[in-house]
Amino acid sequence: MYVNNKDSNSDLCARIIPCLDVAYGRVVKGTNFKELLDMGDPVELAKMYEQQGADELVFLDIKASVDGQQSALDMVYKVATHLSIPFAVGGGIKTLDDVHKFFHAGADKVTLNTMAVEKPDLINQISTQYGSQSIVVAVDVNQEEDDSLALYTHGGSKRVDIDYHQWISEVVDRGAGEILLTAMHKDGTGSGFDTDLLAQFGADFPVQVIASGGAKGPQDFLAAIHAGADAVLAAGLFHRGEYKVGQIKEYLINNNIKIRNTEC
Amino acid sequence: MSLSVNSRESKVAVIDLNSGNLLSLETAIKTAGYSLATVQKPHVGLLTEYDVLVMPGQGRFAYVMQQIDATGWREFLQEWVRNGKRLVGICVGMQVLFEGSDEDPDTNGLGFFKGRCQKLSHPKAPMVGWAKLDSYKLTMKDQYAYFVNSYAISECAFGTAKVNYGSSFSAAVQRGNLYGFQFHPEKSGQFGRELIKHVCQ
Numbered sequence: 001m002y003v004n005n006k007d008s009n010s011d012l013c014a015r016i017i018p019c020l021d022v023a024y025g026r027v028v029k030g031t032n033f034k035e036l037l038d039m040g041d042p043v044e045l046a047k048m049y050e051q052q053g054a055d056e057l058v059f060l061d062i063k064a065s066v067d068g069q070q071s072a073l074d075m076v077y078k079v080a081t082h083l084s085i086p087f088a089v090g091g092g093i094k095t096l097d098d099v100h101k102f103f104h105a106g107a108d109k110v111t112l113n114t115m116a117v118e119k120p121d122l123i124n125q126i127s128t129q130y131g132s133q134s135i136v137v138a139v140d141v142n143q144e145e146d147d148s149l150a151l152y153t154h155g156g157s158k159r160v161d162i163d164y165h166q167w168i169s170e171v172v173d174r175g176a177g178e179i180l181l182t183a184m185h186k187d188g189t190g191s192g193f194d195t196d197l198l199a200q201f202g203a204d205f206p207v208q209v210i211a212s213g214g215a216k217g218p219q220d221f222l223a224a225i226h227a228g229a230d231a232v233l234a235a236g237l238f239h240r241g242e243y244k245v246g247q248i249k250e251y252l253i254n255n256n257i258k259i260r261n262t263e264c
Numbered sequence: 265m266s267l268s269v270n271s272r273e274s275k276v277a278v279i280d281l282n283s284g285n286l287l288s289l290e291t292a293i294k295t296a297g298y299s300l301a302t303v304q305k306p307h308v309g310l311l312t313e314y315d316v317l318v319m320p321g322q323g324r325f326a327y328v329m330q331q332i333d334a335t336g337w338r339e340f341l342q343e344w345v346r347n348g349k350r351l352v353g354i355c356v357g358m359q360v361l362f363e364g365s366d367e368d369p370d371t372n373g374l375g376f377f378k379g380r381c382q383k384l385s386h387p388k389a390p391m392v393g394w395a396k397l398d399s400y401k402l403t404m405k406d407q408y409a410y411f412v413n414s415y416a417i418s419e420c421a422f423g424t425a426k427v428n429y430g431s432s433f434s435a436a437v438q439r440g441n442l443y444g445f446q447f448h449p450e451k452s453g454q455f456g457r458e459l460i461k462h463v464c465q
Contacts, residue, residue, distance in 0.1 A: 010386060011395035011428045013408070050453070055394055081291045086410060086451045106287040108451070131323055133390045133412045177390060204387050230388070260394040260408040262453070 002225055002258045013260045014252070015055035015231035016221070016245055017210065018238045020045060022091075023063035025071035029239065036063075039239065043078050049238065050085050052245035053262035057087040058111065058180075058233060062155065064092020073105045080106020088136055096125050103130060111180060113138040114153040117160055117167075120174060127175025136210070137176040139168055141197065142184035149197070156184050168201070178208045180233065186214030188236065193220055195227035202228030218243065218251035225257055274315045276464050277301045281331040283356070284322030288450040289460075293318070296461035306340035316464050317344060320450075321356030325381065325415070326368035328356045338374065345376055350441040352463055355413060358437065358444030367415050376442055377422060381415040386430030390414040395447075397435055399425035403462050404436060407455040409447035411435075416446055 002014040020027050020042065027045050028036040039045070046057055059079070061072045069092065076089055089102050090111025099110050099122075115122055116137045126135045140152045141164045151164040168179060181201070183194035193211045201209045211229035215221065221232045237243050252259045276298045278286055286302060293300045303310065310317075319341075321328040332338055345351060353361045360373045365381035373380075384391055394408045404425045416433035417423075425436035427446075437444040443463055449456035 009428055009430055011398075012391060012411075013394045013396075015393050077287075080285075080287050084288070084292065084451065084453050084457055086448075103285055106285055108285075131390075133392055178392060206387060206389070208388055208392055231393070260396075262408075 002230075004256045004258045008258070011258070012230075013055070013258045014225045014229070015210075016053070016248055016252075016259075017056045017058055017231055017233040018049045018054050018245065019058040019060060019212070019233050019235040020239075021062050021235070022059050022072070022075060023061065025075045028062070042075050043082050046079050046083050046087070049245060050083055053249050053260070054085065054245045055260055056085055056231070057083070059087060059089050059091075060111070061089070061091030069098065069101065073101055076102055076105040076107050090136075090138060094119075096122065096129070099126050099130070103134070109134050109136050109177075111136045111138050113140065113155075114158075116171060116176075117151075117153050117162070120170065123171055123174040123176055127177070132175045132177035132207075135176050136178045136180050137171040138180040138182065139164060139171070140182045140184055143194075152184060156187075165200070172207055176207060178210060178231075180210045180212055182212040183214060187212075189214055190216035192216065193224040193227070193229070193232070195223050198224055198227040198229050218248050221248050222252060222255050222257065225252070274298050274464050275301075275313060276316045276318060277303050277310060277314045279317060279319045279337065279357075280304050281319070281321055281328055281335075281337075281357075283328050283331060284320060286320060288448075289318065289320055289354070292450045292457055292460045293464060295457065296464060298464050305335050306337055310340070311344065311347065311349070316350045316352065317341075318352045318354065318464070319357040319360075320354040321358075321360060323356065324367060325356060325359055325365035325373070326371040328360055329368075329371045329373060332360065332374070341374060345442060348441055350443070350463075351376075352443040352445070354445050354450075355448060358446050359415065359417065361437075361442065361444050362417055362420075365415055377417075377420060377437060377439070377444070379417055379420055382418055383415055384413070384430050384433070391429045394452075395427045395429070395435075397425040397427060397447075399436065401425065401436075403459055407459075408452070409435065409445075409449070409456065410451040410453075411447045413446060 027039040086108040088109035089107040208230035210231040211224040212233040215234040423434040
């Protein structure tokens with residue numbers, strides 16, 4: 001685990017990962033009216049988060065299926081030549097050829113969601129050709145009215161009739177290197193991560209799990225890591241400027257979590 | 265500080281083994297101010313034209329060795345090392361400096377260092393992320409480095425940095441002008457950039 005004691009058999013740090021939604025090569029924010037608000041240049045924002053102490057970044061192209069890919073590939077190339085930390089790219093990846101283009105442009109990892117469910121063989125193909133470290137499968141689950149958890153694709157708009165637990169085991173078997181686990185029922189609520197969900201995939205789980213959905217403050221990051229998350233992803237609280245990455249990290253360090261300290 | 269007579273900038277060549285993206289590494293070397301070439305195949309002129317060879321590698325041990333053998337790098341690198349010239353292996357590019365790996369037991373490494381890679385003894389594989397280096401070298405001491413690997417060299421007499429993941433392994437090795445980094449300096453933030461600048465000097 002990530003508790004800082006000298007008897008620990010792992011020096012690995014828990015990662016803090018800001019997530020940026022992009023469209024047409026710009027960072028955007030969706031609104032209730034489906035309009036997109038321009039939030040700025042991906043390279044500048046990426047560099048800002050790197051300077052704040054981000055351990056990694058995730059870019060999700062929320063319009064990739066509509067737009068075609070060129071603007072996304074151009075963005076990936078610019079980010080790769082300006083950043084000195086790793087980053088993952090997701091959104092609109094449909095084929096192994098798409099994956100190749102993103103890696104060629106400089107991405108370190110790709111993130112699959114809908115296509116993982118529709119063409120699960122793609123996970124095996126990516127893992128075989130580029131290694132399991134290069135593929136993150138994004139698993140979106142939502143708490144339904146009867147309190148059961150259901151699996152979703154298509155940016156959270158389509159329910160899939162597969163048990164999420166069984167699905168996570170399957171993607172690990174197929175070669176996913178990390179799971180990005182989003183609790184949709186927590187996303188945007190500011191009520192904290194779903195720690196019960198995270199606790200199902202703890203220290204003995206064979207790949208790392210990135211917690212997503214619900215962060216409001218530093219204590220939520222701490223709770224997610226205590227519950228078993230290997231990394232924590234957040235968007236809103238960073239983009240709105242409520243917290244800098246370094247402030248979250250300082251809180252975690254003060255609470256004895258193993259964190260890459262960028263303040264020295 | 266430096267009173268070096270030979271103050272011209274280093275000429276660095278990155279070996280392209282068709283094993284992973286070189287963009288970040290190339291950017292890091294160029295940003296450090298060195299002139300850079302990317303080479304697919306060895307040629308005798310490299311020995312006089314370049315000061316430093318950097319060999320990144322991703323993927324399986326056998327794949328990287330197969331690329332090295334297919335393009336004639338094995339003999340060239342032996343010559344390069346015999347001449348005392350600087351060689352820097354990164355990730356699997358460091359692992360192949362050793363004799364072999366449990367990942368592909370039938371494949372022979374370059375054998376510049378004694379020892380074999382073993383699977384990391386931690387339930388979560390691959391190791392992905394940042395770890396603090398345990399090193400006596402001022403360039404690496406207590407710095408955080410970015411790792412992506414499932415295999416590593418556990419013991420090496422020439423180890424310059426160690427990290428724990430299940431058990432202790434060699435994060436960096438050095439013997440004379442022969443350097444190996446298990447982590448990715450090109451992805452290790454400001455520290456990594458400075459390390460690349462230092463090691464290509």
